[in-house]
Amino acid sequence: MSEEILISARNITKSYSLGRKKRHIAVNDVSLELYKGETLALVGESGCGKSTLARLLMRLIKADSGRICFEGTDISALSGRALKPYRKRMQMIFQDPASSLDPRLRIRDIIAEPLRVWRVCPDKTEMERRILDLLDMVELKESMIDWYPRELSGGQKQRVGIARAIALDPELIICDESVSALDVSVQAQILNLLKRLKKELGLSCLFISHDLSVVNFIADRVCVMRGGVICETADTETLYAHPGHEYTRYLLSSIPAIGDDPVS
Template sequence: MNEILLEAKGLTTEFTLKNRKKVHAVSDVSLEIFKGETLALVGESGCGKSTLGRTLIRLIKATSGEITFGGVDITSLREKDFGPYRRRMQLIFQDPYASLDPRMTVRDIVAEPLKTHKLCHTREEMSERVLSLLRDVGIPEEFLFRYPHQFSGGQRQRIGIARAIALDPALIVCDEPVSALDVSVQNQILNLLRQLQHERGLSYLFISHDLSVVRFISDRICVMFLGRLCEIGRTAEVYSAPLHPYTRFLINAIPKADPAARFEEKPLLTGELPSPTDPPPGCRFHTRCPYATECCRREVPQLRPVAGRLVACHRAEELHR
């Protein structure tokens, strides 16, 4: 897991509203995704996770910054030159109900990317390929000509996964892929994703706000707050000793099975939640951080090595002691 598959440097994505205000969705993000790993991207709703994921695979155009994939700068490639790279980067959507065309059969849904990229030359070859993909995700052959409304939520997500792996990608962005599913079904889908990763050598960017799910599936965790990265580290290390104050609050908010834990006093986030159209100066978390100093209010903290991981906090070393 030392070979870099995708790297982003100084990535920024902004949107201009009708009133000419700018939404600072992603601000100066730099990260790496290694071959064969699962990098989890976590944070509150609205912090820019999905925008970052879509920007990395060029479904959303970056305002500035650089993206390299397999050592090639894909940031400004023309669409016709980007085609071969598009095949190698796919997306699994959050909502298995909305992401499948209700007018298409399962066969047509899974076959669509194969047709688009002209990977099958005969109907027989297409049928064999589709059946193989459906077997890989646990959808029976007899369901081939059913429509999405005839499936459960978990089955629909399996179909979405079959469509995502149809082009043999190297990287899949999983955008909250289990958040709309029952807990028992979530486990099945997570195990399927791990199995496919092992069999196909896939890399995942796994976007989620559920830290229990992230702990199960990820190799490394990338914590995001209001468009900026707070902390990047190996999953076990981040969970056992979070360094950024925001990461600490996220870890403390995970529900515990122990009934006695219900009576433990946990620190709660206070202060004003900043707006992405008017982010505060300095550290964007300082309006809610109990450890904030004047330096935090003035200077933007950069990701730097602390205790074997990357942390964007002026007081990281002090809080680590």
């Protein structure tokens, strides 16, 4: 983990209209930094604004106010074409592997789509090799290249989603509840895969989750969010050993302990 900041947010706010002059403030004056090579986790309960914050960082939605800097460049004001190069450098892995893959495309075409959009592999054989490489990286069999998503299990679908996200060699991966819909034994496989890929490819990762045990395994630093505000940011070890904020302690004490685990 370096000291260099990859992406940062300064005092960003996003609110949605509720009609009749009422507004819901989803993200309220939040600032955070993500360093190169680290995994930063955003945890909080549903509706706390963690997904909104991730979408703001990716510039999928526009903030009402505040600045977002990617490697020092302010991208919050950029539009359309000027933003495009940054899109390539940030990729997302979604929660539900079934609905994030086009059921009518073969695995080959799903993974090839970002490569085609960016004209990364103009040559057909080169494209094929790249796809096979990616399948290998996510531990899928080469023969699956011509399968359809419906022929894959949930874990395998999520692996395809990961292959698609890393196809363009991005610097930042945003995982929005990427393992929440998976079964325990499959979840462990995917968590291991994410951790290994992150290390091998030198990725930075923003990991959104509501599951504090998963975050404990994968994250270097943790931001705890509540009601659109970050209430605590700390190293993973520090946070779990000495939670500073009352709400963090409350969250930790709510996890059902397994056997005689030393949870709070």
